Amino acid sequence: MSKLLLQLKNKLKKKMNKLNSMYAVVLMASVFAACSKDEADPIIVVPPSDGSTMTLNGIAGTEDGTSAANSVYVDFSADKQTPVLRSSWDLGFYSGAEFKVILNATNGASVAKLSKTDLNAVTETDLTQANLVITLGGTAEYGKLDDPRETNILNKTAIAAISATDGENAVYLFNPAGGSHSSPFNVDNVYKIKILRKGAGYTLQYAKLKETTFKTLDVAKDTKLNFSFVSLSGGKTVNVEPAKAEWDMVWTWSLYYSGAPGSEFVYSFSDLVFTNNIGGVTAAQISTSTKSYVAYAEADVASTNFLSNRDVIGSKWRITSPATSAGVNSEVFYVIKDGAGNVYKLKFNSFHANDAGTRGKPVLEYKLVKKG
Structure with missing residues (x-):
């Protein structure tokens, strides 16, 4: 009789251990489920780029640089350019x-x-x-x-x-x-x-x-x-423009205008730069006679007159006439405030043989001045 009782006791113990293990698993699953509900997956925030130098890829094939086939969209905070064929839309x-x-x-x-x-x-x-x-x-x-x-x-x-x-x-x-x-x-x-x-x-x-x-x-x-x-x-x-929060300016050829105010005429230009003003980007042109690119700092942002015009940069960043003087306009640089409030200073380093550059592949340099 005692032997039978001992066997029953051992079986009961094994069942209890099994039940306890199952209960532990259920309890742990419940804890993890509760944690997953109470604690959302962490949102990874990528800090904006501190700045870089970039050569824009305006040439799609063998075309001349004055009629570069690509429009190039630039996102400063991501150090990213997106070339898109102008004829694609x-x-x-x-x-x-x-x-x-x-x-x-x-x-x-x-x-x-x-x-x-x-x-x-x-x-x-x-x-x-x-x-x-x-x-x-x-x-x-x-x-x-x-x-x-x-x-x-x-x-x-x-x-x-x-x-x-x-x-x-x-x-x-x-x-x-x-x-x-x-x-x-x-x-x-x-x-x-x-x-x-x-x-x-x-x-x-x-x-x-x-x-x-x-x-x-x-x-x-x-x-x-x-x-x-x-x-x-x-x-x-x-697909043409990146998402509106993912680009700041576009370099391109386009129908545009020239001439004195009040008598402007339609003309076509290469090397035009437009900002993403619809996406909240603003910009300012700074004369190097008042502040150098190197000296421009966060303390200068508050007094900078940011404009929402899409053509704040336009074609003013370069000189094409006379041909012997063609090259980057060294008398100006630009300040860009993106849609997230990040402020970058921007200058163009080359775009023409006269300034050791390549037409259709301008080189620009930018630096984070103030984080949004």
Whole structure:
């Protein structure tokens, strides 16, 4: 009898040990689960770059540096550049509250507004080349492109703001490339387009001018981006600008303007620099006669006049005429405040053979002055 009791006691002990082990596992799992709920995964914050030197990659192939095929987006805090083919997109659909569409000035695009609102009713007979031609040096060309004289490219777009009433949205003829169309251009390259609202986004209707049916493409607003970009030849949205919080300036060729205030004329430039003002970037030009690049420090930030104009830098950072003097403008440098409040000072070191540089591959230097 005592032997039987001993066997039963041992079996009971083993069962209790097993139950205790299972309970321990359940208890530990509960603890870990509670910890995972109470303690969120740590957010890793990458500090902004302290500064660097960067050679922009504007050359995509064998093209001349004065017509570099890439636009190059720069993010100072990440020490990152993003080269994008200028010809990779046609239209940019604004992601903000307004319903506006921009043209690809970096590829020389132009539009002509028609009186018609039915895309199928538009034929080759609706094309008057003079209405779509951009004459470089002309002072009456601004309605054919987004007015580059504006501080914000959305202020005067060539395509009117998209109405919620479909019948109020006109058809436009669109020439995707060229810049200067002073001589007759190939009608086969011309598109007819109409843009409508669709909920919180857009619907694009498009076809080649000679085509009798059109395609449609829905374009959603993406709040991470300034614009959603579309390629008509590809019939799809394409990646162009990085996320609006991930770039500060872009170096490019573009339709722009020249001339005295009040009599500006349309012209095309290479080596233009635009800031991401829609993404909250501001900038200031500093004369080296008042403060040197080396001497500019955090104490100077408070008295710096930051502007939201997209072309604070523009083409003023370099000299091209006379040819013997071409090179970086050593009399100025720039201060950039990004959307996160980080402040960088920026200077260009070279871009031309005269300053030991390479056209299409400018070298810039920047330094963190104040962390946001």
